[in-house]
Amino acid sequence: MADPRFYLVAGPFNLRKLATAAEAEIGGSGEPEQAFLDVRPLAEAGPEHVSFLDNKLYVDEFIKSRAGVCIVHPDSAVKAPAGMALLLTEEPYRGYARVADLFYPVLNNQFPTSNQALIDPCASIGEGCHIGVGATIGASAEIGKNCSIGPNASIGKGCVIGDDCAVGPNASLTYCIIGARVIVHTGASIGQDGFGFALGPEEHLKVPQLGRVVIEDDVEIGANTTIDRGTGPDTVIGAGTKIDNLVQIAHNVRVGKGCVIVSQVGISGSTVIGDFVMIGGQAGLTGHLKIGNAAQIAAQSGVMRDIDPGVTVGGSPAKPMRDWLKEVATIERLVKKKEN
């Protein structure tokens, strides 16, 4: 159960409303007017709860579950226990995401608001915003409607933030233009100078960094992640892309739409990443690469060459996944042979 110290549950909601939210059909013993109080995992749910089955590893828990209603794929409906209502959809986990969002909708402000927030008189703040104590907002910055700015967050001069955004505590934003419904987590640093130097044998000269960071709609940026602003061109994060914690994105990188970038990935300067690319944790990409749409990069890969659309790579230096797996197997066989 979500700890009421932190979470406030909405509802109850009847099955009709849940089906609409989940984009699912009512099945099993479901009655449209039956009401439900909360979401729960299969093993913990009772008759008043909504649960879901998405991963076949959990079919046994599904068969034994006491959940009142379960969001499942139509193929699994036959295994449902007697008396369970069903919400049938091809995409049960996505259905669950929408239903859980119905029960826990509030942009959950964890901090007091205060007039001590230090807002420049020339900044503009939209209606319905929640500005945490200690947050500072620079001159001529523009914050959209219904945004939540965490305590001790720092938003620099001229930054633009769209509607319905959330910026976490202690995050720092400068030189950036941000769309709607963007989430920036705790401690993220966005817009600081890129690592740009004219190297020399006696001293390295700093090159002024004159671009911005442009973040499109529906992006999420993880805690303590860093995104440097461009050198003159902008650093760009495409709509709907999700970035995990402690990721480094260097100056002039362009990330496409709908990408998923897992924790501790590093992307070097000026690399261009297509749409719906998946990058596993701790992978590194050198600079000036082109990564095609829907490419997949395994965790800890070291990518030093362009990747064609749809190709999956692994290893360091990274190569097509099949080749990398063959290498791993070949070396293992070789060691065994030596031992015999």
Add this chain to the structure above:
Amino acid sequence: MADPRFYLVAGPFNLRKLATAAEAEIGGSGEPEQAFLDVRPLAEAGPEHVSFLDNKLYVDEFIKSRAGVCIVHPDSAVKAPAGMALLLTEEPYRGYARVADLFYPVLNNQFPTSNQALIDPCASIGEGCHIGVGATIGASAEIGKNCSIGPNASIGKGCVIGDDCAVGPNASLTYCIIGARVIVHTGASIGQDGFGFALGPEEHLKVPQLGRVVIEDDVEIGANTTIDRGTGPDTVIGAGTKIDNLVQIAHNVRVGKGCVIVSQVGISGSTVIGDFVMIGGQAGLTGHLKIGNAAQIAAQSGVMRDIDPGVTVGGSPAKPMRDWLKEVATIERLVKKKEN
């Protein structure tokens, strides 16, 4: 010498008190009432100082040292210079840790306290706390006795922090329950949303994250480390575990007791780690793994399978250490053979 600009030394302490602290026997020319002023490395210590020998690399420095008293293993006592008092223990470095803590005991507050700390009237703060300027504490949060909260730290609604804890400057804590004697360093982010999405070909839906972070007693968490809260279950860090800087711990991870997790390690969601596991720097673990008690994971390993208790692994993909070392040697031989 510890710079007096930053450090305040306690003492003097006599040898009897030092022996008690170090859990050591007095040996050599030691007189129980003799007083000492400070700790120093072997090469810098004089007659008024306490030093220690733990690593055999430093035996030569021990033989030449002018330290008044030295914490050593009984086996090394014969090499002590004439006139040196000894504190004999099987664990000299642990003895030194306790003695140094005697000389430098104060929870060293580096920042002014101020009534400008922005504490919700419904939060409760224990006796003897030091709340740094600019720190904010949310509604119904509970801070134990004798805690130090750094300046500009953000502690969210409902968080519970036990006695004798220290939270560093600019750290952000939300949705977390923390035991006693826990240290959270500068800039750490604890309790933010995990990286949970229902992925889709057109958009990725955010899945509400409804759990907490539970941190048991005596844990230390490094600077700019990130620990995501659970999806519904909690993310848990077991008692006495020490976590270094820039580590990523994903939602639902359970770390056992007494683990040591070095800098820049990444642990993916729902992985369960036993007690007294050691994880070297920059190692990565995929999700849903089980790591047995006292397992050891070498730096930069890429762990993709469960590890049995007590087993040491290395490499990426990680395998038992002996196998990995054989691979490294086999490849080196192969290259040499090609060259001849």
Add this chain to the structure above:
Amino acid sequence: MADPRFYLVAGPFNLRKLATAAEAEIGGSGEPEQAFLDVRPLAEAGPEHVSFLDNKLYVDEFIKSRAGVCIVHPDSAVKAPAGMALLLTEEPYRGYARVADLFYPVLNNQFPTSNQALIDPCASIGEGCHIGVGATIGASAEIGKNCSIGPNASIGKGCVIGDDCAVGPNASLTYCIIGARVIVHTGASIGQDGFGFALGPEEHLKVPQLGRVVIEDDVEIGANTTIDRGTGPDTVIGAGTKIDNLVQIAHNVRVGKGCVIVSQVGISGSTVIGDFVMIGGQAGLTGHLKIGNAAQIAAQSGVMRDIDPGVTVGGSPAKPMRDWLKEVATIERLVKKKEN
């Protein structure tokens, strides 16, 4: 064009002044009194702009460029389009860095100043400083002249910061002595406890960390980077060294002068790094190593042994670059042979 929302351009400047700044000779059709308004990339520049050619990949853009003046190597002068003024130098990118710094000179303060900055009455602040709102400065700290301290930055008791330094928003500095012209970016954590424990089978004892962080002149430290203070000796960063984002530098590490350390590198305790060493992204170094002057370490390397001056290494475990490249090639050949 640099977005005027964020950037204020200085100038105009005549060619004579630009030549002096760039340490270049006037060539082509250049007239010393001709004035220029701004910098631009080759493809975007018009007659009123300064551009540069440093990378041969861009020769075609140079040939077609409409830039009024271009900073180039003398060898490229013959390819200049008719009517273009030239600034001839052996080091065009360094020349550009100096010229761009002329047009965008201001230490660009992105945040309001306020008397709400929480400065201990015993701290000393030099003339011309800009202290951001919410920044806190501890007792007896000393800030030099013309420094910029970001909002919500935390500077601890006794810290010393030289002239012309910039500390970013939400950065945390304790126990450190910093030279002149140092830049510390957003969210960096400097001076916190190193990861020092006397390990034990039942509990790990914390060892008091009694040193400092000493940062010499002209160092730059990236966003969310962490530098632990020494155990008793200091952690030292040499003059002119540039450190990228999310780097970890452990206690007692000594980095020499003019090094370049790319994002997400981790350097373990007590390792000593010479001058002008280059370390690629995500590389890791174990503790107590000696890395010679001008050594180069490839991205993602795992360095476990000392490196001689001038040697380049790669791979994990790292070895001389030639050997590593041979290994990579040998394994690829082996896999292909198996397939035939």
